[in-house]
Amino acid sequence: MITFLLIIHSLAAVTLLGALTHQTISVLWPARQRTGSFVSSLRSVPSMTYTNAIIVLYVLTAIVGSLVYPEYRLSVRTTLHDFRLYGPEGAFELKEHMISIGLGLLPAYWYYWKYAGAKEQAATRTIVTGLLAAIVWYGFLTGHVLNNIRGFGS
Amino acid sequence: MTIARANAARALPVFSIAFAAIYIASVNYNLALLTYHPQLGQWAVLVDPPKEGPAMYWYGWLLTSALGAGAVAALSLALPARPVERASAVLVWLVPVAMIALIGYILRGYFLR
Numbered sequence: 001m002i003t004f005l006l007i008i009h010s011l012a013a014v015t016l017l018g019a020l021t022h023q024t025i026s027v028l029w030p031a032r033q034r035t036g037s038f039v040s041s042l043r044s045v046p047s048m049t050y051t052n053a054i055i056v057l058y059v060l061t062a063i064v065g066s067l068v069y070p071e072y073r074l075s076v077r078t079t080l081h082d083f084r085l086y087g088p089e090g091a092f093e094l095k096e097h098m099i100s101i102g103l104g105l106l107p108a109y110w111y112y113w114k115y116a117g118a119k120e121q122a123a124t125r126t127i128v129t130g131l132l133a134a135i136v137w138y139g140f141l142t143g144h145v146l147n148n149i150r151g152f153g154s
Numbered sequence: 155m156t157i158a159r160a161n162a163a164r165a166l167p168v169f170s171i172a173f174a175a176i177y178i179a180s181v182n183y184n185l186a187l188l189t190y191h192p193q194l195g196q197w198a199v200l201v202d203p204p205k206e207g208p209a210m211y212w213y214g215w216l217l218t219s220a221l222g223a224g225a226v227a228a229l230s231l232a233l234p235a236r237p238v239e240r241a242s243a244v245l246v247w248l249v250p251v252a253m254i255a256l257i258g259y260i261l262r263g264y265f266l267r
Contacts, residue, residue: 066213094258104173104174104250105170107166111164111166
């Protein structure tokens with residue numbers, strides 16, 4: 001069951017990472033016109049349509065992650081401690097807190113995409129989106145590395 | 155979009171700002187409203203010391219932060235809209251970035267051993 005949940009967690013995280021990276025690129029580096037190239041297509045996605053999907057995916061990933069978390073505390077973290085792998089252990093602790101702060105950031109993220117004026121809050125919207133993307137990238141890479149050190153079911 | 159709904163929505167950035175600050179305070183001072191004992195599969199109210207195996211406070215910190223931030227956001231609706239919106243536009247990213255830096259500092263022991 002834990003392995004199944006971990007796979008769901010990973011798949012949701014990959015989808016979230018893709019959507020959020022697309023949105024971040026399109027707000028940081030918007031295309032003036034679509035030329036048909038891959039890079040141009042990447043830069044010209046309709047950013048606003050991603051917002052609700054990103055929130056749902058973030059919450060889903062966090063919920064499934066919270067279900068897997070007790071198993072991490074009981075088996076994976078103990079192993080990290082036994083082998084004195086303090087760096088990876090600390091990296092996961094930081095991930096836990098960054099993901100939590102990102103979870104709290106979602107209402108503001110939604111507000112700046114849906115309610116705030118298009119021009120007057122553009123900078124805030126861009127920074128909040130970039131910050132959320134950085135949090136998700138950090139969480140994804142840390143989770144991936146930790147799983148490679150001592151995966152579930154190993 | 156009704157005016158009342160849009161007016162209430164301006165509390166959302168305040169929620170995010172307060173959440174980040176309360177969360178880090180909860181972690182640092184262990185202000186968890188719930189404790190989970192994964193070895194036993196048991197929940198406890200408030201901070202409960204480890205019994206068999208570790209105690210998990212993360213769920214409790216999230217609950218503390220969500221309730222605290224909800225209260226702060228609700229109170230912010232009583233303040234004038236324009237100044238709150240202006241301050242929120244900066245604090246909404248500045249506070250989470252500062253809190254991430256602070257938690258990195260709190261956790262520095264893991265990386266300096």
